[in-house]
Amino acid sequence: MGRASSSILSFLRQKPTTQIRYFSVETTTKDSDSSTQVAQQICNIIRTKPRWETTLSSEYPSLNFSDPKLIREVLNQQSSVLLSVRFFLWLSSQEHFSPDSISCSAVFNALVEGNACMAAQVFLEKTRFEPEPVALESYARCLWEAGRVEDGGEVFERLIEAGVCPSISTWNAALSGCIKAKRTDMVWKLYQEMMEYGVVADVETVGCLVRGFCDDNEVLKGYALLRQVVEDGVVPDKATFDRLISEFCKVRGYTKMSELLHVMIAMNCAPDNDTYRKIIRWLCENQRRSEAFRIFNDLKSRGYAPDISMYTTMIGGLCSMNWVGDARKLWFEMIDKGLGPNEDTYSTMIHGFCKSGYIEEAWILYKEMGDKGYRPDKYTTNTMIHGICMSENLEQTKIIHKETCDEETTVDSWDLYQ
Known part of the structure; x- marks a missing residue:
């Protein structure tokens, strides 16, 4: 038996979490029952015998394991992708074995669903299998999410060259993957291609672009984009607002930060404790502690419940102004509210x-x-x-x-x- 690639072996050592999807096999009822019974026996041997490869060869000496119908039925009956891939690799090591596309598709899809993108990549190389566009999209998303942006880009190009325009969720996965990998150069390239294909950006796309601007220290461009989409009736998610607020805190952009808060409230995207914690910390660090204390008290009057982190930040700000009496009041107020x-x-x-x-x-x-x-x-x-x-x-x-x-x-x- 030939040796499997190390990336597939690494995947096989993981705990099995994904099951091969079921698919129909056109057979007569009698043939189907017989095939199902044999497949069940084979799966039982694979699950229970340490050296099941030898056991299968000895117990079924005349069985054609290369029969696509049998392979599909075994893949259907198997409970985990780990054992299914091992069975398929064993078959691949046999002479004259030529895997059919449906079986390859089942194994490949299971690897992608299990986020085993490296094993899926090796599987494609070994079998020379060409997945359908839908499967390639899933594979590309798997690569982006794993941080393998170059490989994801190659798969992406294969889709585009084949005349397939990926869905907006795939474009967003690509943008998000590049952001996580700190590859903003690829973000702008992908976004340019996205516009050329006429794909309409959504809220998630806006969030990725704003993060890209912030990572490039172009916070004003990110702010301008957000204001533009708001005027067009698009409401960015809270994480996008929070990121801009955090960046304006770093550059002491108090006016823009205040404007963002008002926009959030007007768009029913209410700031939460995490948002205000960043603002209060920034105010305290930039000698605006009185303003921070005013906002802190205003939050409580409007029904917000500050957490232990916000109390700690505000206590530190008051102590910095030598307002120890107010800091002590907050200390006991915090304890009275059950926050140790x-x-x-x-x-x-x-x-x-x-x-x-x-x-x-x-x-x-x-x-x-x-x-x-x-x-x-x-x-x-x-x-x-x-x-x-x-x-x-x-x-x-x-x-x-x-x-x-x-x-x-x-x-x-x-x-x-x-």
Whole structure:
């Protein structure tokens, strides 16, 4: 028996998840019953015998395993693509075996449905099988989703050269695959071809193009495209708005960010906690903490329920302005709503207390943090040591150093106060 390609062997070692699709075989009822019975016996041997290849040859010495009807019936009866491919590879190693197109199609489609694009590629090379356009489209999508954009592009070109215009879902899969692979050059090439074929872009296409502009640091072009499609009555999905908002946060485009929020609300594409979290973090990082606090309170009055991450961000912003009293109110408000502080929340509040001189309060939280199983990082520990040393309570500093921190963690601050 010939050796299978390593890519197919790799696929065969995976847990079987896909079943070969059933297809009709034109036979008489008697022949069909007989063929089905033999196929069931063969499938049972394949499933239960370690060396089933030898067993099949010895138990069925006169059976023509190359009979297309038998092959199809075995593929129909088999419960997993793994065993079906193994059976087909075994047949391929036999002399004078010539696989028929229906059997090849069944195996190839199963490989594609199982996202085994490398095994499918080798299968095509070994059998020289030419799939139907619909199967090629599925194969191309499989390649794009796996990040193999060059191979996906080749299959795509084969479709176009054959005069087949892929569906919009396939174009979108191609664009999305190129975005994931950071190949925006291919995005614009594909989109140009898409327009030449007269394919009408949809919401998913717009999202891919906006992401492409953002990846190319052309956020204003992405914004212009979004405004254009909105004027045409197309409502981009929330992820597209979020990506633009995130990019405008990076370049401090507060006006455009505010406009996007208003457009989202007007188009019934309501911003959620994740959207506002990005905005509040950006405002806090760019010295607009008062505006961030106003938006945070406005969200609560409009029925939004901030999560632990948003509370942590806002507490950090308030502490940066030395508004420790407001930060403490948020801390207890958060707990009252059943949101227990996490490691980041503790670290943020401890830093805020120390910065404002509330060392005892910071020490209480530091101990509480450890009691709840959170291990303070180097930044939090050094902040605590610095605060205690500034308050001239070196005894507490020694306690931290001895009980809760190793030498590597605290050496920066400890050396300062020897």
